[in-house]
Amino acid sequence: MKLKIFISSFLIILFPLSIIAQEVNIKKVLDSSRKQMLEVESYSVEATFKVDIDFVNMPDKTATIHFQAPDKLDIKSKGFMMIPKMGLRPLTKQLNLDRYHAVYLGDEVINEKPCFIVKMIPRDKKSKIVLSTIWISRDDYLVSRWEAFTKKAGDIVVDFKYDGLILPSEIIFSFEISDMNIPVKYFGNEVEIDKDELKNSMGQQGKVYILLNNYEIKYSNIDQ
């Protein structure tokens, strides 16, 4: 009797949860997000790059970014710049279920927006990305965050903020300094490095902030 009550209680709790999980059609979420990005045939934008990395001192830099679908990126800038590769192209590949297995993990609020959390596992074993997680806004299906664990550079997190457009107005690229192997250790005898400070900084995060203004976007017509 007691066993019957226990099993019944368990099923009563589990059943609504399974219904909630089944309510999220992850394919539909990914497709909705991807469709918006595929609408962008090309864009150009003025970008300002601010680097916030320990052991790197660099003034703010500006550049003009031109993107042509599917993945041609052209960056024009004056002077030397370190521009993050991830995040400047629309994430159409990263949301493609032909390339990734997708698992819905639940919800989370990112940048004040409730988001679906989707784990993306690459189908290709040779992919540079081992595993990624995407947070897609419930309101507008735009990507709020993308976290990728890469083979060479460890964990990278890209946050996207929007200002009314389907392309971001701000991208924040975060990574662990030690994973980037910034070679401050390998220099001549005049270099004075506080080894403790270096060691401490190696576990810290570096960030690159990209502020994007004055978009010129050309849209294409994509059938659903």
Added chain:
Amino acid sequence: MNILAIELFKIYNRKRSYIGFIAVLVLVILVLLGFHYEGEEMFSFITKNLEDNFFLQGNILNGNMFAYLVLKSLWVHFPILVALVTGDLISGESQSGTLRLILSRPVSRLELITAKFLAALVYVSSLVLFMAVVSITLGYLFFGSGDLLVILNSVNIFNENDVLWRLMSAYLFGILSMGTIAALSVFLSAVTGNSLAAILSTIAIVIVLTFISLFNIPFLNLIKPLLFTSYTSSWQHFFVYDQNVLILLRDMFILLFHIIGFYLLTLIYFKRKDIVS
């Protein structure tokens, strides 16, 4: 003033004095060739780990980088070129017998030593400025201008328009550094009375003291602040953000103190010395 002009004439009239200029020119050209042929490989060592996740935009192999590299690499060899001329200023005249002749004229020993010191400093300044002009001119001519990437304590990237004043300040500081070595060699020139001994002992002292400055050995760390070689590389502080101006001024005054100290020691010694040749 007349004596200074004569001392300067003597320095610049000697073929030996141009060895330094020729050596600087040849070394700068060699660095230029190395920069041209090996520069990319050299910097890919620094940048290759970043290329996986970053586009590296812009050309860091430019004239500013070249001029900085020349400054950094030739600084090791510069003391030799300086000592070659300044180590001979007093002992050379002593060995050739002209010192007694000069002092038989109405020229005080104070005036003579002061003129020789000033002439040595003018020579050092001209050699350093020659290196500055040649490296910056050739660098801009062959590689153009651009941002400067310096790895010193951290990775520092300077905008193109923020580099020239740093380079010139570093060279001006360098005059002070090399001036200290020149002052040492003039002092040794007076003391040894032998040009070869003065030149070799200057070089030996600089090498030994530089080695001491490099190592982090506890009992040596106590004497490092007393060594002028601990401050000759302080020009590098112009290539960091947020320079500590007080430290720069401190290092400048320490070098100036050494120059004045060597000058006074030379003067005291020379005034008491019996000039027999």
